[in-house]
Amino acid sequence: MALMPKRVKYRKRQRGRIKGNATRGNTVVFGEFGLQSTQAGHVTATTIEACRIAAAQYIRGTGAKLYIRIFPDKSVTARPLETRMGKGKGEPDHWVAVVKPGTVLFEIAGGTHDAARDCFNRVAHKLPVRVRMVERPAG
Amino acid sequence: MSTIEKLTAAVRSSIGSTASRRLRSEGIVPANIYGHKQTPQAVQMQADIVHAMIHSGSKVFDLEIDNSLEKVLIKDIQWDTFSKHVMHIDFLRVDPTERVKVEVPVTLRGTAPGALQGGILEQPMHTIEVECLAVEIPESITVRIGSLQLGESLHVNELTELPAGLTVLSPEDSVIVHIAHEAPAVEPVEEDAPEDPADVPATAEG
Incomplete structure (x- = not known):
């Protein structure tokens, strides 16, 4: 099941603009390798789930662990099909995570550098933003 | 050093x-x-x-x-x-003779048998806080995991290869490395979680 909040203060959000780089969540914290965004964008809950499945299938049995560093906490509304304009804002359709350049999306703990690179390569193909692989800084 | x-x-x-x-x-x-x-x-x-x-x-x-x-x-x-x-x-x-508090990275050495048996090697602690002379700060602290079986953990107080004159300040019962059992392939579904994106309740009117 895709990620979504259990409860929110307001169900419908304004779209907003994504400005600047990530100042938080931009370093590898839990694992040794991370997948860092170099673009801004919205990553939907479905996309995160697809990435999780792709990565989990690859690292199964290797002793590595996957960490998901983003959470889709922003609702996106949509109008029902074949509906005339007006009648107010549509109902929440899906949930997205707001990603800024520099945000670390996923992390892998354990395993080799090559295995992590191959795993992230599969994940990167599913993402709507350009990404790069980063490593935990020594020390 | x-x-x-x-x-x-x-x-x-x-x-x-x-x-x-x-x-x-x-x-x-x-x-x-x-x-x-x-x-x-x-x-x-x-x-x-x-x-x-x-x-x-x-x-x-x-x-x-x-x-x-x-x-x-x-x-x-x-x-x-x-x-x-x-x-x-x-x-x-x-000062060269002064004792300072620094964070020193942890380096894992060896292959844990538990990881080879299908366990997941988890390392919650990547650095250890130590106190030592300013001129004797080690580049890293080596932790040997060659005997770590499935479900076993290695704590700070089990560190053996510490340089002389070095005091560990991190809590003694902190886990450095842990070999966890692999999670089941099918994840349990939470019953109270909403299924439809539109079903998420709001706590305020808006």
């Missing part, structure tokens, strides 16, 4: 974010030196010297500033969003 290298820095007269941004565009890294109850000193260093200093593995340096020599420890390094450029460095004045 840290080796002491000699580096050159210049006194920085331009202070503030705008001046610092201009310096960075010229390939200069702003820095500060403080400690020992002396007046903090704003300095600047060439970016290539800074990168060489960071990658040398040492933590204590002799910093030459206007013909005066200061022995300093790298206290903090600020990187940009993509961890490519150094934005600022904090140096702490130290």
